[in-house]
Amino acid sequence: MTLIDDYETGLAPLEFAVSRSLTAATPARREEILANPGFGTFFTDHMVDICWSVGGGWHRPRVQPYGPIALDPAAAVLHYGQEVFEGIKAYRHADGSVHTFRPDQNGRRLQRSARRLALPELPVPYFIQSLRELVAIDGAWVPSGEDQSLYLRPFMFAKEAFLGVRPANKVNYYVIASPAGVYFKGGVTPVSIWLSEDYARAGRGGTGAAKTGGNYAASLLPQSEAYEQGCDQVVFLDQDRNVEELGGMNIVFVYKDGTLVTPQSPSILEGVTRDSLLQLAEDRGHRVEGRQVTIDQWRADVASGDIVEVFACGTAAVVTPIGALKGRDFLDEQPAGTLALELRQELTDIQYGRIEDRHNWLLRLDA
Missing domain, CATH: 3.20.10.10 (D-amino Acid Aminotransferase, subunit A, domain 2)
Incomplete structure (x- = not known):
């Protein structure tokens, strides 16, 4: 289990269940993608999923195969747009290790966004742990080419099936990841x-x-x-x-x-x-x-x-x-x-x- 680098909260790490993909990309296919990943086009083999409810708080954390999310047609996010997200990168260093950059700041910004959209605030240690749990499974997807990285997209939305206008009582938090090259096709040009x-x-x-x-x-x-x-x-x-x-x-x-x-x-x-x-x-x-x-x-x-x-x-x-x-x-x-x-x-x-x-x-x- 991964430890969280924020001991002031007193939160114990979440216990993630892991279900590995049976259709994961082969090493050859992955390397083919990483040779020219573009931006936001390809995705890794797994994703993080954590549930939240009014009665249960944050629960059922898991890493599972990347794939479609089942939604009730009445899910609140589809009608009232109760949703927030983040963007953060993982970088491959020369020694092969994988690092991210100021994740505490992204975690706090996600909390501020959630507060404004009347969504639950994910504790920053859980935010950081969710990144680590995904990289632990899909770390081979972190590219090593010049200006390349693994773009991590945490997001949270109202999943409760309810058409009344109020904050949802059921919410899900996910993290998906996409290998990334330069954002603009022309590179770093004006x-x-x-x-x-x-x-x-x-x-x-x-x-x-x-x-x-x-x-x-x-x-x-x-x-x-x-x-x-x-x-x-x-x-x-x-x-x-x-x-x-x-x-x-x-x-x-x-x-x-x-x-x-x-x-x-x-x-x-x-x-x-x-x-x-x-x-x-x-x-x-x-x-x-x-x-x-x-x-x-x-x-x-x-x-x-x-x-x-x-x-x-x-x-x-x-x-x-x-x-x-x-x-x-x-x-x-x-x-x-x-x-x-x-x-x-x-x-x-x-x-x-x-x-x-x-x-x-x-x-x-x-x-």
Whole structure:
């Protein structure tokens, strides 16, 4: 049984039942997939499943073969969208060991998301243990190629069959995993951003700070609009025309005095990757600010030369420079800099064990 690295809670580890897949991929097929995994296309042989109920709490933890989930047509998630998820990666180090990055932060963010969606809060030690239990079975799926990782997707949803509008009394938590290469097909190259002025990602008092599927569903139509405009991603504004975030990434502005500014709002999802990059920037002597930035200020500061670099960041893509901002009647080229890629290199070097982890962000999963 795997121990949990959080002794303050006093929680005993869960006792996982393990049922191995009878149709697991052969080693040859797995290696074929890992040679070119793409992103989110292929999945490992197993998944984690933990039940929750009002009367029983968290119970029946198990690792079972990856496959379809049986749902009653009246399951609350299908009607009211009571669902949250996370995204975190496992990295193969040169010595063959498998590590993940700041899982306590992802576990706490899952708790905050669950609280906002009226779902039960999975204890962080159980969150970490669920990752370890899956890697213990599917560790061979962690790739070793450059910029490759095993993308872990924990998620939780209301499974109770009930059409009344109230928090569900039965919930399930799952973890699935997908070997991943680079997020954008072109690799780490500057992307173009479409300014969405007709659609909002979230509103004041809404679910913007939660990692829940509805926020992403709301971004799909404007994202399609971005594609129609020849852009890679979409950026959203709040009702006061303050910049919020991209469809699935945070945004950071680099000013000529070395200050890094990231939009701050109660409706922005707190990014683990963003916060880590900003810490690394502070380590280098940069000042970091979280504050509101209007779209007009962004454009004016680029035009004046005050902003010297703009980049997006998130778990999937890590860091992506922004090369252009396009609106209905303008196209602003964004200044090119080097800091974003330098920070990306430093962060990934930590994640893959190539340099010292001075902040103790890594946690080994296969030990």
